[in-house]
Structures are given as structure tokens and as C-alpha cells.
Amino acid sequence: MKPxxxxxxxxxxxxxxxxxxxxxxDVIISVxxxxxxxxxxxxxxxxxxxxxxYGMMEPWDKKTREWYSVEFAKRAAVPMIKK
Amino acid sequence: xxxxxxxYCIINNDTxxxxxxxxxxxxxxxxxxxxxxxxxxxxxxxxPYETKDNKKAKEWILAHGYVIDHATKNFGTVLPxxxxxxxxxxxxxxxxxxxxxxxxxxxxxxRVKNMAEYSVQVFYEHEKLAEKIEANDKELxxxxxxxxxMPKGTAYLVQKQYEQKVKDAISVKIxxxxxxxxxxxxxxxxxxxxDEKTSHMPEKYKDKKxxxxxxxxxxxxxxxxxxxxxxxxxxxDDFAVRFTGPWAPFSFVKLREV
Numbered sequence: 202m203k204p205x206x207x208x209x210x211x212x213x214x215x216x217x218x219x220x221x222x223x224x225x226x227d228v229i230i231s232v233x234x235x236x237x238x239x240x241x242x243x244x245x246x247x248x249x250x251x252x253x254x255y256g257m258m259e260p261w262d263k264k265t266r267e268w269y270s271v272e273f274a275k276r277a278a279v280p281m282i283k284k
Numbered sequence: 285x286x287x288x289x290x291x292y293c294i295i296n297n298d299t300x301x302x303x304x305x306x307x308x309x310x311x312x313x314x315x316x317x318x319x320x321x322x323x324x325x326x327x328x329x330x331x332p333y334e335t336k337d338n339k340k341a342k343e344w345i346l347a348h349g350y351v352i353d354h355a356t357k358n359f360g361t362v363l364p365x366x367x368x369x370x371x372x373x374x375x376x377x378x379x380x381x382x383x384x385x386x387x388x389x390x391x392x393x394x395r396v397k398n399m400a401e402y403s404v405q406v407f408y409e410h411e412k413l414a415e416k417i418e419a420n421d422k423e424l425x426x427x428x429x430x431x432x433x434m435p436k437g438t439a440y441l442v443q444k445q446y447e448q449k450v451k452d453a454i455s456v457k458i459x460x461x462x463x464x465x466x467x468x469x470x471x472x473x474x475x476x477x478x479d480e481k482t483s484h485m486p487e488k489y490k491d492k493k494x495x496x497x498x499x500x501x502x503x504x505x506x507x508x509x510x511x512x513x514x515x516x517x518x519x520x521d522d523f524a525v526r527f528t529g530p531w532a533p534f535s536f537v538k539l540r541e542v
Contacts, residue, residue: 210345
């Protein structure tokens with residue numbers, strides 16, 4: 202069978218919001234030391250696609266920071282099967 | 285004042301080029317080279333893209349994806365950035381940052397050269413599998429036969445026992461199948477990762493259960509063979525396979541935080 206690129210948005214979302222390179226806090230845009238990674242955008246999309254397992258979050262607060270560190274921990278913890 | 289640079293991807297290329305107004309909100313996308321690698325960016329305000337407008341959010345995501353696809357077509361496999369990775373500063377800051385990370389990026393680009401990410405999802409039909417297990421398991425068959433001639437109270441308890449046994453048998457079968465399928469697929473991939481988060485599925489898979497979801501880094505010469513292997517799995521009555529790609533190696537960039 203041939204690979205397809207159907208429902209691109211859904212597949213792209215998974216990748217663009219959960220995967221790919223991210224910048225560290227030295228260079229990423231931040232406000233008062235809080236790195237941002239499009240919290241509102243995630244929430245906006247999660248609302249319609251109901252696919253992301255984060256709840257709605259208020260940006261800029263302590264929770265955001267915690268979420269950010271958890272997110273990194275999760276990324277780092279993705280199991281890898283080596284050949 | 286635009287002293288931010290929105291990062292789409294890192295490419296193997298040494299010449300400055302303009303990719304046109306293909307970026308988020310039709311931003312002009314261009315490359316900032318350093319030695320033999322370059323960052324694909326657009327110039328923006330030094331703040332993240334945020335919106336509560338779903339339509340806009342979708343457009344942004346699709347635009348980011350489009351730039352990555354476009355860059356891949358022109359420059360070969362890229363190292364893709366997550367959405368909203370913005371560097372504070374102008375071209376010279378980006379250049380310095382590339383210089384500082386050059387060897388890491390170059391190494392990664394070489395590693396994924398001529399490869400792309402594909403996603404494979406294998407589904408099964410729970411009912412069908414349960415029926416098969418019940419029909420083929422001797423112990424279960426005997427138990428069922430016994431239930432027919434038991435007093436009602438005892439039969440009830442045995443029924444519970446029976447259901448538990450079917451459940452256990454299904455989970456043993458599934459974990460066995462998952463491993464089998466995984467090892468057949470990985471034969472044709474350079475690397476494989478389990479996709480923990482799976483977004484919603486197209487309608488045709490709605491009533492099926494996911495048995496395996498993986499992202500594979502596959503060399504371009506092996507995509508066809510992987511497709512054939514998936515054909516075999518898909519041809520089996522019990523399974524349905526969803527095979528998507530090619531994608532930039534989102535799941536395989538090892539530099540996560542740079």
C-alpha cells in the first residue's frame with residue numbers, strides 16, 4: 202500500500218504541537234521569564250478537535266510553567282525502540 | 285518593529301534564498317545560511333502566535349506544514365521545528381545561534397538524509413477477535429459446554445469466570461500481535477517510535493480498536509517494501525492499516541531542545 206496524506210490537519214497538529222525541535226529558554230521569546238509555546242492556540246484547536254489531552258489553561262501563570270516542564274519531561278520520555 | 289524570527293526548519297543548504305510569501309499569514313519565508321546549513325524563517329514580532337479563532341489556528345498550522353513540505357522538496361530532508369518556535373533577534377542572532385549549534389544540526393541532517401517519517405496505525409475489530417478466540421480455545425469451549433448443564437447460580441459464577449478468561453486471552457493475544465507486527469515493521473525502518481498520543485481517526489476507523497501506533501523513520505528506498513509488508517497485514521481479515529506520510533522527521537529529531 203502507498204502512504205497517504207489525508208486529513209493533513211489532524212496529523213500535522215500531532216506533530217507541530219507535540220513533536221519537532223523546540224528552542225530553549227535562552228533564545229525563545231519569553232515574557233517575564235515564562236516561555237511561550239502557543240498555549241491559547243493549543244486550547245483553541247483542542248476545543249474543536251478534542252484530541253489534545255491537556256485541559257484549558259490560562260497563559261502566563263505558574264501552571265503554564267509547570268505544564269512546560271512536564272511537557273519536556275514527556276517528550277524526553279517517549280519510548281524508543283532501537284533496531 | 286520585527287525583531288523576532290519564526291523558525292520552520294533547518295536545511296542542508298548554503299545559499300540565501302527567498303521562498304516567497306508562503307508562511308504564516310502569508311509571511312515572506314527565506315533562508316539564513318551559516319556555512320552549509322540554513323534556517324528557514326520569517327521575520328515577525330517577538331511574540332508567539334496566539335489566537336482563539338479556530339479557523340486562523342488551522343491556517344497557521346497548515347501554513348507551517350506547507351513551508352516544511354516546500355523546503356523538503358527543494359532542499360531534501362529537513363529538521364522541523366515545533367509550532368511557535370521564535371528566536372528573539374534578527375538574522376545575525378539566528379546566524380550566531382546556527383554557528384553555535386552547527387555540528388549538532390549538520391550531524392542530524394546527515395543522519396536523516398534521504399529518509400522521511402511515516403506513521404503506521406494498525407486497527408482490529410474487537411468483536412471479531414473475541415469470537416475467534418472463543419471458537420478456537422479448547423478450555424473456553426469446555427467451560428461454555430459445562431455452563432449449559434449447571435444449576436443457575438453456579439452457571440452465573442462460571443459465566444463471570446468465562447468472561448474474565450476471554451478478556452485475558454484477548455489481552456495476551458493483542459500484546460503478542462503488537463510485538464509481532466512491530467517487529468515486522470521495524471525490519472524496514474531505520475528507527476521506530478511508539479506514538480503515545482493518537483489524535484482522532486478518520487471515520488472509517490471509528491469502530492475499530494488501535495492495536496499499534498508507531499512513527500517510523502524510513503529510507504526512501506525502503507518505503508515500497510514497507511508498503512508491501514503493510515499490504516500483507518492489511519490483507520488479513522482481522523486488521524486494518526493506516527499508513528501516512530511522508531512527513532519531516534518530527535518524531536526523530538534528537539535535539540528536542542536547542
